[in-house]
Amino acid sequence: MFERPQRGERAVLVHVGIGHPVTADDQQEFYALAVSAGADVAGTLISARAEPNPRFLIGTGKLEELKSLVEDLDAELILIDHELSPRQEKNLEDVLKRRVVDRAGLILDIFALRARTFEGKLQVELAQLQHLSTRLVRGWTHLERQKGGIGLRGPGETQLESDRRMIGQAIKRLNERLLKVQLRRQQGRQQRQKNAVPTVSLVGYTNAGKSTLFNRLCNADVVAIDQLFATLDPTLRKLALPDGGEAVLADTVGFIRDLPHELIAAFKATLEETQDARLLLHVIDCADPACEDRIQQVNAVLSSIDADGLPVIHVYNKADILGIKPRLDRTETGMPGRVWMSAQTGAGLDLLLEAIAEYLFQDKVRGIVRLNVLQARLRALLYESGQVLAETLLEDGGWELDVELGRSEFARLQSREELQFYKNIAHAASAVTNI
Numbered sequence: 001m002f003e004r005p006q007r008g009e010r011a012v013l014v015h016v017g018i019g020h021p022v023t024a025d026d027q028q029e030f031y032a033l034a035v036s037a038g039a040d041v042a043g044t045l046i047s048a049r050a051e052p053n054p055r056f057l058i059g060t061g062k063l064e065e066l067k068s069l070v071e072d073l074d075a076e077l078i079l080i081d082h083e084l085s086p087r088q089e090k091n092l093e094d095v096l097k098r099r100v101v102d103r104a105g106l107i108l109d110i111f112a113l114r115a116r117t118f119e120g121k122l123q124v125e126l127a128q129l130q131h132l133s134t135r136l137v138r139g140w141t142h143l144e145r146q147k148g149g150i151g152l153r154g155p156g157e158t159q160l161e162s163d164r165r166m167i168g169q170a171i172k173r174l175n176e177r178l179l180k181v182q183l184r185r186q187q188g189r190q191q192r193q194k195n196a197v198p199t200v201s202l203v204g205y206t207n208a209g210k211s212t213l214f215n216r217l218c219n220a221d222v223v224a225i226d227q228l229f230a231t232l233d234p235t236l237r238k239l240a241l242p243d244g245g246e247a248v249l250a251d252t253v254g255f256i257r258d259l260p261h262e263l264i265a266a267f268k269a270t271l272e273e274t275q276d277a278r279l280l281l282h283v284i285d286c287a288d289p290a291c292e293d294r295i296q297q298v299n300a301v302l303s304s305i306d307a308d309g310l311p312v313i314h315v316y317n318k319a320d321i322l323g324i325k326p327r328l329d330r331t332e333t334g335m336p337g338r339v340w341m342s343a344q345t346g347a348g349l350d351l352l353l354e355a356i357a358e359y360l361f362q363d364k365v366r367g368i369v370r371l372n373v374l375q376a377r378l379r380a381l382l383y384e385s386g387q388v389l390a391e392t393l394l395e396d397g398g399w400e401l402d403v404e405l406g407r408s409e410f411a412r413l414q415s416r417e418e419l420q421f422y423k424n425i426a427h428a429a430s431a432v433t434n435i
Helices: 024-036 060-073 086-096 103-114 118-132 136-140 155-194 210-218 261-266 268-275 291-304 349-361 373-384 407-417
Strands: 010-018 040-049 077-080 099-102 199-204 235-240 246-251 279-285 312-317 327-330 336-340 364-371 388-393 399-406 423-425
Touching: 010 024, 010 060, 024 040, 024 103, 040 060, 060 086, 077 086, 086 099, 099 103, 103 118, 118 155, 199 210, 199 291, 210 235, 210 246, 210 279, 210 312, 210 349, 279 291, 279 349, 312 349, 327 349, 336 349, 364 373, 373 399, 373 407, 399 407
Parallel strands: 010 040, 010 077, 077 099, 199 246, 199 279, 279 312, 312 336
Antiparallel strands: 235 246, 327 336, 364 399, 364 423, 388 399
């Protein structure tokens, strides 16, 4: 049995390619993850295999090479750039006599360091417990475990069952607390929908510049530094658009290759801001040589949370590094598709705001409706659509409503309910309240 320090200082990184070679970008990203977690990287080892070894993930030859490297460097920690099964993790620790952490465990550790708000800490704690619940046996290798037969049942079995029960109870409590957070978020979204406030969500690979863009768009003060997962907690701010339009901008957690399933489940309440958004801004570091791969990886995460069908504008950030002037590229349908800009300098910000406004209000009509007391049903229908921006009671008991509707909805009400605008308003603008 070896001692497990809470945090390893000197670490050896093991890059594993299963069915594909290990790229320089993969190595650089995993190195950045290790540094973000506070590790002092002492050495690296690369292993490429057609299929994973069921016992150790890597081959026995590489395992002996890793053991020698760890001993020569006096490393305390081995970080594996791949997902390990609980059995593989235990087997590696038995041979190496060092603490072994896989990619999922490393990312969870970084999230634990970065979480600041009550909600963020709850989400990370839940993800860590879910990850730990499958790895309890690793921590009790120094105790006897049940082998069968009278007199052969050691204390380890009882301790494992006790730990599993305690973790199960803790997970249940955290899920209940997160459910309350989820309900509060849902109430906030319903209020914004009632006030006809569209939500725009920032998504993208970690360290692509989302928080810098968020600060630039909303004059906010979200932490924006050159670091993986610098910010975890979702932030909502009012976004002023050209011609007086307004929306809510949501800054979400950055995505990454092979994001642990436990994190996606734990951050469900946060990611719902993305699911319910009217428009996604996919922020891309166009100066990153692997930007095309990053785009595919973000799309995979969006698909996993059922947000891949939402309208999206690709924001190619850091265009100034490549010497590309700000510009707006349109799709075959004529809608904005790409915006090339720099969040750091603000160049191209006006193009992005125009693109957002065009997307949000392209199918909207807004006007003043005057209803008499006999049209209470039509008034109720307008409120059900959540598009009434303001209401004034008239002297005859009727109502004057400032409404914003989709063109198809307006046409339907015009046909069935004889809805007519008393006064048209050229550009749709929404009021943002209680953010």
